[in-house]
Amino acid sequence: MQSAMTRRDYAWYRMDTNRNLMVINSILLFEGPLDMARLISTVAHRLPNYPRFTQKVVTRRGKPYWTEDLAFNILNHVKLEKIGHEVTRQELQAHLTVLAHVPLDENRPLWEMTVIDQVEGGYAIVFRVQHCITDGLGLVHVLNHLTDDNDSHGRSPAAEGHPHRAQPVLHPVCSRVVKGVSWLKIAAHVTRLALLLPDAKTRLKAPLAGNKQLVWLPPLAMDQVRAMAKRMGVTLNDVWVAAVSAALRQYLAERGERVEGKSIRAAVTFNLREKANAFQLGNEFGLVAVELPTDLDDAVQRLRESSRRMTAIKKSHQPRATMAFLSIAGCLPRILQRFALNLFTSKGSVVLTNIEGPARPRYLAGSRMTDLICWVPQAGMIGVGLAFISYAGQIQLALFVDTDMVPDPERLMTLTQDAFAELERATRASAEHVPAPAADGELATQLPSAA
Numbered sequence: 001m002q003s004a005m006t007r008r009d010y011a012w013y014r015m016d017t018n019r020n021l022m023v024i025n026s027i028l029l030f031e032g033p034l035d036m037a038r039l040i041s042t043v044a045h046r047l048p049n050y051p052r053f054t055q056k057v058v059t060r061r062g063k064p065y066w067t068e069d070l071a072f073n074i075l076n077h078v079k080l081e082k083i084g085h086e087v088t089r090q091e092l093q094a095h096l097t098v099l100a101h102v103p104l105d106e107n108r109p110l111w112e113m114t115v116i117d118q119v120e121g122g123y124a125i126v127f128r129v130q131h132c133i134t135d136g137l138g139l140v141h142v143l144n145h146l147t148d149d150n151d152s153h154g155r156s157p158a159a160e161g162h163p164h165r166a167q168p169v170l171h172p173v174c175s176r177v178v179k180g181v182s183w184l185k186i187a188a189h190v191t192r193l194a195l196l197l198p199d200a201k202t203r204l205k206a207p208l209a210g211n212k213q214l215v216w217l218p219p220l221a222m223d224q225v226r227a228m229a230k231r232m233g234v235t236l237n238d239v240w241v242a243a244v245s246a247a248l249r250q251y252l253a254e255r256g257e258r259v260e261g262k263s264i265r266a267a268v269t270f271n272l273r274e275k276a277n278a279f280q281l282g283n284e285f286g287l288v289a290v291e292l293p294t295d296l297d298d299a300v301q302r303l304r305e306s307s308r309r310m311t312a313i314k315k316s317h318q319p320r321a322t323m324a325f326l327s328i329a330g331c332l333p334r335i336l337q338r339f340a341l342n343l344f345t346s347k348g349s350v351v352l353t354n355i356e357g358p359a360r361p362r363y364l365a366g367s368r369m370t371d372l373i374c375w376v377p378q379a380g381m382i383g384v385g386l387a388f389i390s391y392a393g394q395i396q397l398a399l400f401v402d403t404d405m406v407p408d409p410e411r412l413m414t415l416t417q418d419a420f421a422e423l424e425r426a427t428r429a430s431a432e433h434v435p436a437p438a439a440d441g442e443l444a445t446q447l448p449s450a451a
Contacts, residue, residue, distance in 0.1 A: 005057065005064040005132065007330030008283055008323070013057060013064065013132035014334055015341065015379045016103070019210035022131045022377050024139060025100050025400070027092075029371040030364065032122040036080055036115065039365040043113065044074040046146050052133045052281055056109050069109055078113045087119045096126055097214050100375075100400075104130055122370070131377060134281040136355040136389075137273055139374075142281075147362035147369065188321075196289065196347045200262035202252055204349035208383050209404040216373050217413050219394035220420060228420075231427040232300070238307040239423060240354055240388050241268070245292040245302055246419035248350070251412050252294075259294045265348040266290050267382065268310075270319040283326075286319030289347055299419075299426035345380030352376075357391040375400040386416070 005013070015022040047053045055066040083091070095116070104110045110130035117123045129139060198205075229236050244266070249259055266289075273284030290313060293305040313319070325344070329337045353376040362369045373396045376385040383402030388395060397416055401409045 002065050002067045003051075005066055006282060006327070008327040009132045009330070010064045011326045011330035011337060012283055013130065014330070014337060015131070019208045019402070020378050020380070020383075021100070021103060022379065023100070023104060024129045024131055024136070024374065024377060025096070025214065026127045026129075026139070026372070026374040027096060028125045028127060028143075028364070028369055029119065029373075030122045030124070030367040030369055032367065034115070034117050034123040034367070035365055039115065040074060040078055042365045043078055043146065047074075047142070049145065050142060050281060053109055053111055056107065057132070072109065076108060077111060078115065080115045080117065082117060085118065086121075087116060087124075089120070092116065092119055092124060093215060097212065099126055099128070100212055100214055101210075104128065122367070125364075131283065135271075135273070135283045135285050136269070136353060136374065136376075137271055137284075138281045140355060140357050143372070144358060144362070147358075147364045149360060149362065151363045151366045151368065196265075198346050199265035199291075199349055200259065202257050202259070202262075202264065202349065203255060204248075204252075204264070204384055204405050205381075206383075206402075206405045208381060208402050211403045212400065213403050213409050214375050214398070214400050215409045215413050216396060216398040217417055219371065219391075219396045220417075222390055222393045222395050224424065225395055225420070228423050228427045231431045232303055232307075234303060234307040235310070237354055238303060238310055239420075241266075241290065241292065241310060241352065242299070242303040242306040243416055243419040243423060244350075244352060244386055245294045245296075245306065246299065246422065247412060247415040248292065249294040250415050250419075251406075254411075261295060264292050264294045264350075266292050266350045266352045267345070267348045268313075269351075269353040269376075270314075272319060272323060284323075286321070286323040287351075288313045288318045288322065290352075299422050300430050303423060303427070341380045345382045348382060349384065351378050351382055351385040352388075353385070354388040355390070357389050359390075359392065361392045371396065373398050378402075 012022055051068075052066065054069055054072045056069045058065050058067050083095075087095075099114060104112060110133060112128050114126040114128075115123060116126065127143075134142065225236060225239055229239050245264075248264060252259055267287045268290045270286045270288055271284070272286055290309055293302045293309070296302045296305060322344075325340075329340050332340065355374060357372050369391075372389060372391040374387050374389045375398050376387045377400070378385045383405045385400040387398045387400070389398070390396075397413065399406075399409050399413050399416075401412075403409070406412055
């Protein structure tokens with residue numbers, strides 16, 4: 001079976017560079033013990049229901065196609081790595097950082113699972129997927145399909161076959177993106193983005209070296225963060241943006257860089273996919289340029305300003321315009337795509353994303369998943385990415401950086417955690433002055449249909 005790759009997915013595929021691999025890195029932590037045979041059997045039976053995971057990318061006459069890998073073997077993609085002793089979080093973090101530097105094999109389907117045993121009494125799965133296969137919401141759909149809501153499934157090897165295979169939906173370039181949005185409006189937004197001046201020149205704009213590091217923090221309680229949003233009548237996404245703004249402000253200040261009067265801009269992901277269509281995979285999101293309120297010292301003011309700016313963007317066509325821009329970029333020669341991408345990414349310093357994960361605990365091959373952590377890749381000249389993913393009543397914060405820009409990412413993570421604590425105190429103190437809560441309490445930002 002062969003099918004054409006969409007131009008938008010092709011744009012993500014071609015963004016891969018030695019300094020910024022376009023790979024979504026995630027880690028799934030499980031309670032033990034590990035039953036490797038059962039795990040492989042479950043993955044072998046369920047994952048091929050998505051054709052992209054058994055297909056490789058080929059280029060014919062300059063056009064990209066998904067084609068079935070006739071030599072596909074699940075054992076080439078799911079591998080057990082024995083460390084030989086009980087693995088601590090710090091060791092796991094260091095090992096994952098090493099894996100994050102390794103390109104995926106382009107002669108095979110672009111994904112891999114590395115299973116690491118003896119991790120804090122259980123085991124871990126490092127799941128790496130090239131961004132051309134899917135985005136964050138699509139990956140969550142894949143994980144939901146791989147796992148169960150209890151531990152009773154997959155006790156014996158699964159039968160062969162690929163029931164209910166998800167079929168890719170082919171559509172003209174940008175046709176769904178611009179539904180209800182005129183090309184004139186899209187062109188206007190793309191032009192506006194191109195004419196934006198780059199944001200403040202801080203250490204976050206240093207040249208990329210390609211030396212990456214991944215870190216994460218113990219999770220926050222979802223109810224605690226949701227309560228902050230409810231007190232102030234804002235969304236969870238607004239709380240996230242405000243906390244990151246505070247952390248970046250403090251991080252730069254500690255290094256002698258004052259941000260008063262300066263603009264630090266983030267590329268924030270906005271989901272444009274209906275949840276019912278998540279099984280189709282691919283990339284269905286836009287990127288928007290948001291000026292972070294890093295110049296504001298007061299936590300409540302920062303939160304309100306974050307909400308105001310995010311609300312304005314949600315009402316605009318900017319997310320759909322950037323999504324269409326990526327589709328157009330996929331039609332350009334590689335050198336022109338890289339120029340366009342570098343032009344766009346020069347406008348900001350960081351990438352922010354949030355992902356709404358499973359609301360209840362999930363089980364894989366009988367083992368309960370305790371933690372789900374995901375890192376957002378960066379493109380072009382951006383070397384700092386922060387991700388915010390929910391799972392089973394908790395929220396996980398994860399940071400992926402180029403260490404020439406952020407040599408001590410643990411400090412930036414700690415400051416982000418401190419910023420949430422500051423917001424907790426500030427929103428409680430201001431609760432009596434807050435208007436009625438907003439109706440929108442969703443974690444993942446969903447845009448209204450364009451008029």
